[in-house]
Amino acid sequence: MVRWPLIMDFFYIERGNMKANQKLNHTGAHLLAAAVMKLYPDTILGIGPSIDEGFYYDFKFANPINDQDIKKIEKQMKKLVSGGYKMELVKTSDDSKQPYKLELSKELKAKGETLTYYGMINPSNGESIFTDLCAGPHVDSVAKLKNFKLLHFSAAY
Numbered sequence: 186m187v188r189w190p191l192i193m194d195f196f197y198i199e200r201g202n203m204k205a206n207q208k209l210n211h212t213g214a215h216l217l218a219a220a221v222m223k224l225y226p227d228t229i230l231g232i233g234p235s236i237d238e239g240f241y242y243d244f245k246f247a248n249p250i251n252d253q254d255i256k257k258i259e260k261q262m263k264k265l266v267s268g269g270y271k272m273e274l275v276k277t278s279d280d281s282k283q284p285y286k287l288e289l290s291k292e293l294k295a296k297g298e299t300l301t302y303y304g305m306i307n308p309s310n311g312e313s314i315f316t317d318l319c320a321g322p323h324v325d326s327v328a329k330l331k332n333f334k335l336l337h338f339s340a341a342y
């Protein structure tokens with residue numbers, strides 16, 4: 186299966202000190218996934234772990250994406266940032282179309298872990314526009330993610 190990881194960079198974060206900014210980086214992963222799902226609802230979500238350089242999130246797009254798509258995704262992310270969406274615990278998530286999330290949920294449950302879900306909440310109506318299986322932690326609002334750029338994407342096998 187071909188996946189398309191997207192890697193993002195925050196301008197104001199020193200590369201050598203990513204650990205101090207884990208909350209910010211990790212919230213960025215939610216922001217990225219929310220934007221991707223808004224624009225390409227048929228995308229299969231992988232996982233979005235932290236890495237030394239920040240984080241990545243891998244996606245299986247229905248069609249391969251190009252530089253124009255990257256620009257679109259970035260624009261959508263900035264829109265969400267200016268919308269002041271909040272990161273809050275929610276009860277559950279509909280992962281019926283997300284095989285990797287279902288698999289992960291099963292594994293965690295088998296280990297006896299409690300599943301937690303975080304939503305990206307629209308402050309004007311209290312609804313989550315994107316919910317992800319996640320243990321946190323996050324910054325309280327995506328409004329804190331101001332100066333970022335999607336660096337690049339690459340196909341991985």
Ligand SMILES: [Zn+2]
Nearest residue numbers: 303319320321
């Ligand atoms: Zn999270």
